[in-house]
Every structure is written in structure tokens, then in C-alpha cells.
Amino acid sequence: MKISLIWEHLYMVFWAVVFSLMAGLPLGVLTYFYPKARKAILWVVDLFQTIPSLALLGIIMVFLGAGKVTVITGLTLYSLLPIVRNTYLGLREVDPALKEAARGMGMSRGYQLLHVELPLASPVIFTGIRIAAVNAVGTAVFAIFVGGGGLGSMLYNGIRIQNMSMILKGTGVLMLMAILFDFGMGRVEVFLNRKTAGKSRVSAGYAD
Amino acid sequence: MIQFEHVVKRYGKNTILHDLNFTIPDGQFVVLIGPSGCGKTTSLKMINRLIEPDEGRILIDGEDYAGKNPVNLRRHIGYVIQQIGLFPNMTVAQNISVVPRLLGQDKAACDKKVHELLEMVDLPYEQYAHKYPNELSGGQQQRIGVLRALAASPPIVLMDEPFGALDPMTREVLQDEVKRLQRKLHKTIVFVTHDMGEALKMADIIIFMNGGQIEQMAPPEKMLEAPASDLVRSFLGKHQLSDSNPLYVEDFMRTNPYTVDFHRGVLECAEKMARSGVDTLLVTDDDDHYLGTVSIRDIKLKGREAGSIEPLISTEVRTVCLGDDAQESVNYLLTSGESYVVVLRPDQTVAGIITKNSMAKVVANTLWGDDK
Ligand SMILES: Nc1ncnc2c1ncn2[C@@H]1O[C@H](COP(=O)(O)OP(=O)(O)OP(=O)(O)O)[C@@H](O)[C@H]1O
Numbered sequence: 396m397k398i399s400l401i402w403e404h405l406y407m408v409f410w411a412v413v414f415s416l417m418a419g420l421p422l423g424v425l426t427y428f429y430p431k432a433r434k435a436i437l438w439v440v441d442l443f444q445t446i447p448s449l450a451l452l453g454i455i456m457v458f459l460g461a462g463k464v465t466v467i468t469g470l471t472l473y474s475l476l477p478i479v480r481n482t483y484l485g486l487r488e489v490d491p492a493l494k495e496a497a498r499g500m501g502m503s504r505g506y507q508l509l510h511v512e513l514p515l516a517s518p519v520i521f522t523g524i525r526i527a528a529v530n531a532v533g534t535a536v537f538a539i540f541v542g543g544g545g546l547g548s549m550l551y552n553g554i555r556i557q558n559m560s561m562i563l564k565g566t567g568v569l570m571l572m573a574i575l576f577d578f579g580m581g582r583v584e585v586f587l588n589r590k591t592a593g594k595s596r597v598s599a600g601y602a603d
Numbered sequence: 604m605i606q607f608e609h610v611v612k613r614y615g616k617n618t619i620l621h622d623l624n625f626t627i628p629d630g631q632f633v634v635l636i637g638p639s640g641c642g643k644t645t646s647l648k649m650i651n652r653l654i655e656p657d658e659g660r661i662l663i664d665g666e667d668y669a670g671k672n673p674v675n676l677r678r679h680i681g682y683v684i685q686q687i688g689l690f691p692n693m694t695v696a697q698n699i700s701v702v703p704r705l706l707g708q709d710k711a712a713c714d715k716k717v718h719e720l721l722e723m724v725d726l727p728y729e730q731y732a733h734k735y736p737n738e739l740s741g742g743q744q745q746r747i748g749v750l751r752a753l754a755a756s757p758p759i760v761l762m763d764e765p766f767g768a769l770d771p772m773t774r775e776v777l778q779d780e781v782k783r784l785q786r787k788l789h790k791t792i793v794f795v796t797h798d799m800g801e802a803l804k805m806a807d808i809i810i811f812m813n814g815g816q817i818e819q820m821a822p823p824e825k826m827l828e829a830p831a832s833d834l835v836r837s838f839l840g841k842h843q844l845s846d847s848n849p850l851y852v853e854d855f856m857r858t859n860p861y862t863v864d865f866h867r868g869v870l871e872c873a874e875k876m877a878r879s880g881v882d883t884l885l886v887t888d889d890d891d892h893y894l895g896t897v898s899i900r901d902i903k904l905k906g907r908e909a910g911s912i913e914p915l916i917s918t919e920v921r922t923v924c925l926g927d928d929a930q931e932s933v934n935y936l937l938t939s940g941e942s943y944v945v946v947l948r949p950d951q952t953v954a955g956i957i958t959k960n961s962m963a964k965v966v967a968n969t970l971w972g973d974d975k
């Protein structure tokens with residue numbers, strides 16, 4: 396097994412999450428700010444998820460050609476839903492009393508978003524990022540069909556030559572990757588939760 | 604000065620405020636009170652334009668802010684809410700500094716302000732400034748909530764049931780603190796509550812609302828003297844003035860004081876005093892009539908040769924009779940330095956004594972209920 400396959404895989408997942416965050420965060424805020432746009436935005440990002448991933452990649456390949464760019468674009472669209480939805484939910488669920496206090500003290504809309512709402516919504520938003528990343532690890536397997544490489548090639552070749560140990564190895568690495576992402580980012584969430592609940596680190600240590 | 608002129612507010616078909624008119628002069632502590640849903644919060648939030656009126660005008664220092672950006676107005680009006688609303692992701696110092704920062708003050712100025720404010724409510728800066736809100740008790744949190752509203756020295760502060768969620772003791776302390784701060788800083792405070800006791804204690808002027816209209820607007824004494832309606836009267840309830848229940852000496856009295864018969868010997872008396880831990884005994888005759896007191900000091904001075912306590916009896920201690928007004932005795936004890944007053948029945952037998960201790964107990968019981 397080549398380490399480069401793992402790096403390739405991670406590379407695609409990483410950029411997909413970064414791009415979907417760059418697009419999804421503003422979209423989530425938009426969804427929260429404008430009730431009128433809410434339905435449309437959530438409907439569109441939901442739609443991407445209902446297209447079978449392989450089909451989505453195929454469609455994009457028609458426009459962008461085979462290669463990593465196609466994979467990353469596909470994964471990005473695919474990851475939008477959890478990020479947009481969690482950003483929206485996280486912002487919506489911030490205690491209304493805090494929102495009112497912020498407004499009543501004379502924060503502008505943007506200031507309130509940046510200093511109160513986004514920090515307090517960050518654990519929920521991060522959950523969205525984690526879901527997106529874990530999903531992307533699995534979905535990136537299809538990259539092999541549109542010339543993107545990654546761990547999918549191990550599974551594909553394993554199936555083609557009916558090599559069980561190759562299939563198992565590939566699967567094992569993918570599973571491990573997903574679990575590590577899930578666990579590692581889960582820890583970050585705990586940290587964010589603590590931070591937004593306002594416990595200083597010392598007392599949080601005692602609370603454990 | 605805050606003026607409401609013909610203010611109307613509707614939600615759908617429901618008219619919440621009907622043609623509201625009132626003026627709040629500068630430096631006054633004004634309390635809005637009334638039954639639930641009468642429009643107190645709605646009126647309050649119109650002042651800092653969290654809610655806009657449908658008709659009429661609200662003038663602040665003569666200026667109508669309708670149609671202008673409310674953000675700047677709000678930075679000059681302090682705002683305290685019942686849910687406290689401290690930002691949990693910010694420290695105490697950061698919470699207090701929010702509005703000064705919004706107004707562009709630098710970090711040093713903010714820090715100075717935080718120092719100054721925490722000092723005013725006896726929360727040491729070193730200990731509290733860098734704590735997070737959830738590390739504080741509810742009472743401490745709302746103290747910070749009040750300081751946060753005062754941080755940019757706004758001339759007006761709005762408070763919507765700020766102490767509603769606190770326990771009675773903490774509420775009492777915070778009421779005193781806020782009243783003190785208001786007197787010291789000369790703020791105009793508009794304060795919503797539905798606790799008449801709180802209103803009477805804090806207010807310079809009480810605005811009693813009902814169904815979106817003003818039922819009565821008056822200083823507390825005026826409202827107590829002449830409630831405008833039965834509703835106001837029922838809210839005043841137990842706070843109303845009445846002269847039907849003055850306090851009597853027996854209300855402050857401790858029964859079963861240590862007494863001794865006047866035939867008894869000096870040594871026996873001294874021994875009884877030592878055993879009971881007192882320095883005087885009440886002396887009675889054969890029919891239990893009160894004769895006076897005998898003190899350990901007199902026994903030590905000249906008791907040895909006396910043998911009997913009869914020549915040592917003193918009548919200097921003040922006596923009162925059951926049914927006497929308590930106020931005079933209480934004042935006497937508080938000012939004379941004497942340690943007790945003897946209460947007699949009409950037939951001159953001993954009913955009990957009033958001491959500073961027994962007075963304090965009664966006061967404590969009335970304040971906090973009858974338990975130790
Ligand atoms: N956003 C709203 N939509 C519809 N009705 C509302 C809204 N806000 C308030 N009301 C109604 O307006 C009336 C006055 O509300 P307000 O909150 O001012 O009452 P309040 O005097 O503060 O009562 P409480 O003592 O319970 O806090 C109530 O009947 C309430 O149901």
C-alpha cells in the first residue's frame with residue numbers, strides 16, 4: 396500500500412471541507428438572516444445530497460474534465476448541507492435573551508454576529524464540519540472513477556483482481572481515517588463547548 | 604427626560620398600548636408595575652427602540668429618534684434584563700466593557716472603568732474580573748449585569764424585572780445597591796416589576812399600568828394614601844398604611860425570666876445567678892408581686908454582711924405593663940444602654956422581660972420567618 400494514496404485522499408477531503416466551509420458559512424448566515432431565502436437555500440443544498448455521489452461526480456466531470464478538481468468540487472457540494480444547516484441551527488439556537496441583550500446594548504448586526512452569535516454557535520457549526528469531513532472520507536472513494544486517485548483505487552483494484560487482503564486493507568485505512576477524524580474533531584467540539592459555556596480552563600479541568 | 608406622546612402599539616388586531624402619555628423627568632427612579640400582560644415590557648422596550656410604536660412619539664430629551672439608526676441611542680441607554688444575559692463566552696471584565704468598546708474607548712480606559720465599577724459593589728477586581736459568568740452565583744451575575752448597563756455612564760437605565768429570578772435575600776441586597784447607585788450617580792431609571800414591595804421601596808414615581816393604559820401615576824406615598832382604583836388597592840395589599848396593628852411590649856418579650864423570692868439568702872442568689880448565667884434576678888414577694896431586682900455587683904459589694912437580699916433590692920430597672928406600646932421600650936433599650944426592661948401584668952406579677960436579644964429575634968422572625 397502506498398502512503399501517497401492516503402495523502403491523495405486526505406488532500407481531496409481537506410480542500411473539499413475548506414471550500415464547503417468558505418461557501419457554507421456565509422450561506423448559513425444568510426439563511427439565518429433572511430427567512431425568505433431560507434427555504435430556497437436549504438432546498439438547494441439538500442438537493443445536492445440526494446443526487447447519488449457517483450452521478451454527481453459524473454455530471455461535474457462533463458464540465459470540468461477528469462481529475463482532482465472534479466472530485467473536490469463534487470465533495471464540496473456534497474458537504475454543504477451539514478455545514479449550512481448546522482450554521483443556521485447553531486445561530487438560531489443561541490439564547491434569545493443574549494441576542495436581546497446584545498441588540499439592546501447597541502451592537503450593530505454584524506458586530507453581534509461576530510462577537511456573540513458565531514462564537515456561541517461555534518460548537519454546533521463544528522459538528523457540521525465534522526459530519527462533512529467524515530462523510531467526505533467515504534465519498535472520496537468514488538474519485539477513482541473520475542480520475543482523482545486516493546484510497547478508492549485500492550478498493551477498485553482489489554475488487555478487479557479479487558484480492559481480498561487488498562480490499563480489507565483499503566477498507567481498514569478508510570475506517571481508521573473516519574474514526575480518527577470523528578474522534579479528533581469531537582475533542583475540538585468539547586473544547587469549544589467549554590469555551591462558549593465560559594468555563595476557564597482550570598475550573599473546566601476540575602469539572603471533568 | 605423621557606416623554607410618551609399618544610403612543611399606541613398593536614399586534615394584529617390586539618391593541619396592546621392605548622394612547623399612552625407620560626413624562627419621566629431626569630434623575631427619577633420610575634417603576635412600571637401592573638398585572639401580567641399589561642404592557643410594561645412593551646413600553647420599556649420602546650424607550651430603547653427594541654419595539655417601535657405604531658402611533659405617537661417617544662421623545663428622549665426632546666428628540667424623536669424614530670427613523671434614525673437606533674444603535675447609537677441604545678449605546679447611551681443602559682439595559683438590564685431578567686434573564687441577566689451576560690455573554691458566557693466573555694469574562695466579567697469583557698462583559699462590562701462591551702458598550703465602552705462599542706463607543707470606541709481603548710482598553711486602558713475600559714479596564715479602569717471595570718476596576719471602578721467592581722469596587723462600587725465590593726467585588727474585588729483581582730478575584731472577579733477574569734471569571735466567566737457561569738462561575739458566579741445568580742446574585743453576582745446580576746450585579747455584573749447592572750454594572751454592564753452602567754459602564755458607559757448612560758444617563759438612562761432600563762431594567763426589566765432585574766431581580767425577579769433571585770432569592771429574596773439577594774434581591775433585597777441588590778435593591779439596596781441599585782438604589783444607592785442611582786442616588787449616587789443621578790441616573791434616570793425605568794424599572795419594571797410586579798412586586799409592589801419592590802416598587803414602593805425603590806420608586807420616586809410609580810406608574811401603575813393596566814390593559815395598556817395608565818391606571819395611576821404617583822409617588823409611593825401618594826399611591827398608598829389614595830389608590831386610584833380597587834386594582835391598585837389590591838396590589839398595594841399588605842403594604843397599605845393601617846393603624847390597626849401597632850406593636851405591644853408582649854410582642855418583643857421573653858417569658859420565664861429568672862426570679863427569686865425576697866426571703867432567700869445572698870449566697871443562694873449568687874449561686875443561682877452563676878448556674879443560670881445571668882447577673883441579675885427579679886425579686887418577688889410571697890404573692891409573686893414584683894419588688895425589684897438584685898444584681899451580682901451589689902451582692903459582691905455589700906452582700907456578705909446582709910445575709911438576706913431584701914436590703915439589696917433595687918427598683919431602678921424600668922418596668923412597663925402588658926399592652927403598652929412597644930416603641931418606647933425599644934427606643935429606651937437602644938439608647939439608654941440598659942440591658943433589659945421588666946414587663947408586668949396588671950396585678951404587678953412578672954410577665955417577662957424585653958432584652959436586646961429578644962427584640963432582635965422578633966425582627967429576624969418577621970423578616971425571614973419563624974425558625975432558628
Ligand atoms: N411579539 C408579540 N406578538 C403578539 N403579542 C405580543 C407580543 N409581545 C407582547 N405581546 C402581548 O402584548 C401584551 C403586553 O406584553 P408585555 O410583554 O408588554 O407585558 P408585561 O406587562 O411586560 O407582562 P409581564 O408582567 O408578564 O412581563 C401581552 O398581552 C402580550 O401577550
Ligand SMILES: [Mg+2]
Nearest residue numbers: 643644645763
Ligand atoms: Mg414583562
